[in-house]
Amino acid sequence: MIATLRFFLFLSLVASSPLVLSQPAKPQLPTRTPDRVILNITDSPETSFAVNWRTDTTMTAGTLEWTVATDGPEYTKQVNRVAAQREFLKVRQDDGLKVIAHYFSGQVEGLTPGQQYVYRVGNMDAWSEWYQLRLPDMQHKKLSFLYFGDAQNEIKSMWSRVIREAFKTAPQVDFMLHAGDLIHNYDNDAEWGEWFYAGNFLHAMVPSLATPGNHEYNHGKLSPQWRPQFNLPQNGPRGVQETCYAVNYSDLKVISLDAIQIEHPLGRHKRQLEWLDSVLTNDPRKWTVVTLHYPVFSTAEGRDHEKLRERLKPLLDKHHVDLVLQGHDHSYGRGRVGNVPTGTTYNDRSSGTMYVVSVSGPKMYGLSDNPWMERRAANTQLFQVIHIEGDVLSYEAFTATGTLYDAFDLQKSAGKLNTLINKIPPVDERR
Numbered sequence: 166m167i168a169t170l171r172f173f174l175f176l177s178l179v180a181s182s183p184l185v186l187s188q189p190a191k192p193q194l195p196t197r198t199p200d201r202v203i204l205n206i207t208d209s210p211e212t213s214f215a216v217n218w219r220t221d222t223t224m225t226a227g228t229l230e231w232t233v234a235t236d237g238p239e240y241t242k243q244v245n246r247v248a249a250q251r252e253f254l255k256v257r258q259d260d261g262l263k264v265i266a267h268y269f270s271g272q273v274e275g276l277t278p279g280q281q282y283v284y285r286v287g288n289m290d291a292w293s294e295w296y297q298l299r300l301p302d303m304q305h306k307k308l309s310f311l312y313f314g315d316a317q318n319e320i321k322s323m324w325s326r327v328i329r330e331a332f333k334t335a336p337q338v339d340f341m342l343h344a345g346d347l348i349h350n351y352d353n354d355a356e357w358g359e360w361f362y363a364g365n366f367l368h369a370m371v372p373s374l375a376t377p378g379n380h381e382y383n384h385g386k387l388s389p390q391w392r393p394q395f396n397l398p399q400n401g402p403r404g405v406q407e408t409c410y411a412v413n414y415s416d417l418k419v420i421s422l423d424a425i426q427i428e429h430p431l432g433r434h435k436r437q438l439e440w441l442d443s444v445l446t447n448d449p450r451k452w453t454v455v456t457l458h459y460p461v462f463s464t465a466e467g468r469d470h471e472k473l474r475e476r477l478k479p480l481l482d483k484h485h486v487d488l489v490l491q492g493h494d495h496s497y498g499r500g501r502v503g504n505v506p507t508g509t510t511y512n513d514r515s516s517g518t519m520y521v522v523s524v525s526g527p528k529m530y531g532l533s534d535n536p537w538m539e540r541r542a543a544n545t546q547l548f549q550v551i552h553i554e555g556d557v558l559s560y561e562a563f564t565a566t567g568t569l570y571d572a573f574d575l576q577k578s579a580g581k582l583n584t585l586i587n588k589i590p591p592v593d594e595r596r
């Protein structure tokens with residue numbers, strides 16, 4: 166009897182316990198063998214790929230070996246070699262520990278769209294395994310990508326299931342888009358280590374397109390890891406290379422904007438906005454997707470980025486941007502907002518840009534009743550799968566368990582505004 170009572174007492178304690186957070190991670194020190202191997206999006210991802218990795222400082226040179234993938238092991242007989250660029254990085258952590266590393270980056274260009282390649286990185290006695298990737302071929306095949314809102318907290322413990330479920334749901338995606346706040350403390354190397362751990366070999370197989378959030382910044386200073394560990398396009402304006410840039414597929418342009426600099430009080434936004442206007446003027450591509458961390462329209466209670474909206478929305482309207490993917494509000498909402506010459510109103514749902522705010526990590530904020538949202542969710546970790554094929558963009562939002570929570574299609578027809586086809590599944594709204 167006493168044992169039974171104890172058992173029920175134990176169960177009730179378990180049921181009422183607050184969330185037990187895991188211990189802070191310890192930095193993982195680099196070795197001679199490459200770790201944190203990651204494919205990065207390039208400015209022309211159908212014909213090139215870029216890789217970064219990390220070693221300790223006894224490894225003074227790095228090589229990227231690559232070739233066309235074969236069905237058997239014969240691909241190793243004839244490989245191409247690229248000497249990597251090296252960067253030295255030292256970051257001091259809160260506990261006084263210094264993490265000292267070499268970061269290497271290599272890029273291969275002039276490749277064939279749709280072709281499958283293998284590559285490995287390292288040097289001398291220490292190499293990664295061979296990784297396989299297939300380049301997209303948007304002119305002949307559907308292009309697909311994953312979109313993640315903020316991962317940020319409990320990355321190893323509680324975000325890893327989201328990126329892994331996403332991979333199970335859409336294993337053939339062409340890139341993964343991270344809409345900022347990948348980690349919480351901009352220079353905390355253990356947190357960056359958790360982010361690489363969570364995605365593991367997926368990072369080396371599918372290119373990442375990352376835009377920085379406020380947590381990748383500290384008092385205006387970008388994470389010291391950002392530029393060494395990623396190798397993102399440097400085609401943006403001066404001062405924001407690798408945080409503001411354009412990625413060009415045959416029929417899609419994806420633009421990362423550095424939202425933190427657009428909100429900057431000292432007028433630093435002008436350069437990015439002029440650049441955005443110039444790259445979207447006369448762009449021949451059918452589809453335009455913009456990602457930035459701060460939401461143009463907020464989903465969370467008591468939050469609003471009015472200054473950002475004033476500065477940015479006229480350009481999104483002018484160029485009829487199809488889709489804007491954002492984070493920061495730790496809740497989910499999406500809706501279409503009319504393209505108007507002056508305005509910040511959202512009363513016209515019949516035309517315009519589709520805005521999405523999402524969250525993939527476990528930190529949650531209260532949801533607002535803001536009427537711009539056609540579908541919303543509180544307290545839900547999500548990932549999105551987006552497909553583009555010809556005139557149709559299909560969007561699906563899944564919860565962390567792989568349940569379809571939201572969906573729509575955008576249909577293009579020449580000279581007209583996009584047609585929206587809502588496909589919201591019969592799943593109760595999570596409030």
Ligand SMILES: [Fe+2]
Pocket residue numbers: 346378379380458492493494
């Ligand atoms: Fe944020």
